[in-house]
Amino acid sequence: MDTVSKTKRSWIMSRIKSRGTKPEMTLRRAFRGAGLSYRCKGAAIDLVKPDIFFPKAKVAVFAQGCFFHGHSVCNGFKPPKTNTAFWVNKVLSNKERDAQDDIALRVRGWVVERVWECELKKMTEEELSAYAEYVASRVRSRSHREHA
Numbered sequence: 001m002d003t004v005s006k007t008k009r010s011w012i013m014s015r016i017k018s019r020g021t022k023p024e025m026t027l028r029r030a031f032r033g034a035g036l037s038y039r040c041k042g043a044a045i046d047l048v049k050p051d052i053f054f055p056k057a058k059v060a061v062f063a064q065g066c067f068f069h070g071h072s073v074c075n076g077f078k079p080p081k082t083n084t085a086f087w088v089n090k091v092l093s094n095k096e097r098d099a100q101d102d103i104a105l106r107v108r109g110w111v112v113e114r115v116w117e118c119e120l121k122k123m124t125e126e127e128l129s130a131y132a133e134y135v136a137s138r139v140r141s142r143s144h145r146e147h148a
């Protein structure tokens with residue numbers, strides 16, 4: 001039974017949209033819970049803009065939408081019936097850019113984490129905080145190494 005009115009629902013949806021994609025928000029919340037302060041605006045290097053990153057530790061995290069980044073494991077990209085060629089090209093070029101970004105970051109000593117939307121959806125709260133703790137431990141040990 002739908003208890004939220006249609007107007008209220010579209011208001012909620014517009015709020016969600018204007019505040020970033022959902023997988024991104026889920027990760028940010030988990031990282032905050034793990035006591036991490038992150039950056040989510042601007043570029044990490046050159047024109048590469050990870051969704052969440054830790055400049056000192058050189059850790060970049062991308063929250064990948066399964067449609068826009070063409071996740072092959074869950075078959076997340078199903079070409080729409082209209083503008084099919086546009087969408088196929090769009091997703092192909094997104095995938096190419098992802099691969100190039102990974103290389104650009106890694107050659108400069110960054111660690112790259114890519115988390116898929118479908119993986120995040122499947123995670124329990126416990127698994128999510130375990131993942132955030134894993135990233136937090138990497139960030140902390142790499143930050144300290146930079147100081148040494």
Ligand SMILES: [Zn+2]
Pocket residue numbers: 066071073074075076116117118119
């Ligand atoms: Zn997926």
